[in-house]
Amino acid sequence: MTIKRIIASLIYAVLAAIYLYGYKMLNLIIDEFDSSFSMISVTGILLPFGLAVGGMVIVSSCFRSVRMKSAFIGLSLLLFLTPVLYSVSKLTANESQAVNPLRQAELAKRFKEALRGGTDGAPISMASVAPFDWDRLIVFGPYVSPSEVNGKLGYTWTRSSFLNSNETDYTILFVNNGKVVQSLYFAGSVDPAILGTFWPNDVKLAVDNQQGTFRLPHLKKYKEEKESDPG
Known part of the structure; x- marks a missing residue:
């Protein structure tokens, strides 16, 4: 069970790094096109977040301790929400400056x-x-x-x-x-x-x-x- 937990943690760390890098690239695209709120931009922001939450739920099943599981979920949500909120703030700023x-x-x-x-x-x-x-x-x-x-x-x-x-x-x-x-x-x-x-x-x-x-x-x-x- 310990080996399974270690492997899951390593996979999770790699996926989290890919997740953060993906939002970095997404923010560059938002800047490049002065993107505001649209079906494409909102989907681009929320889809990775949804997939990350799904992965978090799967990995959290490896923890038997309720305390460890709660700490893992809390830290993961903080990690996942930070780039989402940053991207939303960029869209909000662009929306406020966009012309009619x-x-x-x-x-x-x-x-x-x-x-x-x-x-x-x-x-x-x-x-x-x-x-x-x-x-x-x-x-x-x-x-x-x-x-x-x-x-x-x-x-x-x-x-x-x-x-x-x-x-x-x-x-x-x-x-x-x-x-x-x-x-x-x-x-x-x-x-x-x-x-x-x-x-x-x-x-x-x-x-x-x-x-x-x-x-x-x-x-x-x-x-x-x-x-x-x-x-």
Whole structure:
């Protein structure tokens, strides 16, 4: 019986290490995709916990002493619950910072319509494209790191390295009272002068389809377009 208990304990220790490592990888995935609560994320968190509890019940049957069995179950539950609660806290934080997906889709639609409807050099007012409360707009270019984004915002909004992962990816964040209230993803190219922070009345862009990359639109500041006009 002692040998059986030792073997069971060794197997349990190995499985516990795999369990903790699995949650470490799960948390990296949560960070990478800025995951919030969904059927997939909740299942991914609870399924390993359920399997671990089942294994705990099986191993606990090896203990004849009620005191030893109770101590084993208590310590095991503490071990198993710690990474679960940590993962849930990450999902909760991401959920609180996530933008409204329906409003985001409407914003993207309005922006695309403004790009399609405007002629080359015509002004695009972001205050009209985004008719909600915001006091600051920040444009980030390709390959921006999460630390750069969070540093500009002043708080941790994202941990994803996939935010702008190729040369045509741009992110436009709408900020109100220090918090991101909406985000817009733009595929194309922009003048370097646009990369930065703007206020509602100062944000007027112009589209230039002649300079677009891979037939995607090119954005520049409307003021620059007017200033460069010799007439």
